[in-house]
């Protein structure tokens with residue numbers, strides 16, 4: 001489309017709209033303006049010289065001027081085409097075609113929503129929170145369509161809770177970044193997603209928990225990928241088997257002894273080699289009166305020791321030996337583990353040729369918790385965009401996760417299904433980027449998050465990347 005042009009530089013600093021007057025109304029700057037362009041041709045049939053039909057008063061929200069929200073009001077003219085008789089509003093370059101706002105306000109909202117709460121942003125620009133949220137969600141759709149993240153070579157697939165939604169988390173284990181989040185852990189959405197995933201044929205390895213839906217979905221959609229059972233998920237089953245025996249042994253004890261047994265669960269969940277002498281004594285004493293519990297403890301320890309194998313062959317031999325040696329009276333407690341092992345033996349053993357784990361997912365729980373705390377009620381999609389695009393190019397340092405204890409730190413954090421012994425706080429590692437600083441586990445404010453390097457708009461590379469993406473989005477909006 002062609003415009004006949006007059007330009008003006010004024011308070012609005014918009015090329016095609018000139019301010020006439022301005023006043024402060026209820027802490028909002030309201031600017032009366034006029035439009036300086038008129039259409040040279042009909043947008044439908046391109047016939048020249050449409051004529052003015054009528055006009056109506058319109059109001060647009062604009063980015064704040066010196067901290068004050070802005071509204072622009074003008075008579076917007078409507079034109080009629082001499083040839084096709086259609087009517088149309090005059091074009092408004094720099095204004096959103098979708099909402100009554102300027103594109104620079106769209107930019108402002110999309111950018112600030114990445115690093116601040118919707119409520120704060122809404123207050124700054126004096127629009128309702130829902131509008132801020134909608135603009136942000138449109139931005140997130142646009143990102144998904146126009147700037148998909150490259151499909152990883154080494155993929156992790158896991159379940160986790162994000163924004164209070166149990167979801168499927170796909171990660172890039174090489175780059176230690178999120179790849180995608182699906183708001184469900186069910187099999188059908190995953191299959192739908194994978195069937196359309198571009199670049200899925202370049203995935204070489206998938207580390208996963210042994211949720212059967214995952215196992216079959218990966219085989220079906222990425223037959224070339226080596227499936228690797230996440231060792232921590234497998235280890236967790238061994239721990240849970242022991243926990244069952246422990247609960248059972250406790251059940252008939254008098255109250256006092258039962259409580260004292262209950263209190264020992266932390267030390268009983270530790271790997272034997274990590275016990276201090278005093279703790280080992282404690283374990284021996286606790287187990288002595290219960291031969292079956294002692295046997296269960298041994299079975300758990302010997303199962304976990306399989307992961308010490310140096311190669312696949314050794315591991316396979318150890319696994320078979322373990323299965324054979326498992327006392328029949330323990331088979332009930334260990335059934336979940338043994339059936340997973342029988343059904344997925346190759347996938348479990350693949351770990352010994354492709355040593356990848358999903359520790360990243362566990363480690364990144366901390367990021368999500370921080371965001372949740374600061375955002376108070378971010379929906380799933382907001383969380384998804386923040387997690388996927390908020391910190392591109394930075395890695396989560398997993399170096400001090402203990403390979404015995406698993407990603408939950410010292411001891412299994414999931415004893416008896418509860419988070420009882422998590423001491424390592426993932427948030428300390430996340431974002432530390434190897435600068436050696438220890439960070440406290442609790443952050444209440446967004447600026448602390450930014451201090452953490454998350455949405456690090458101070459990091460020029462990340463800021464520039466996001467900035468250019470948001471600009472592209474706003475101009476097309």
Ligand SMILES: [Zn+2]
Nearest residue numbers: 042045081084
């Ligand atoms: Zn026309």
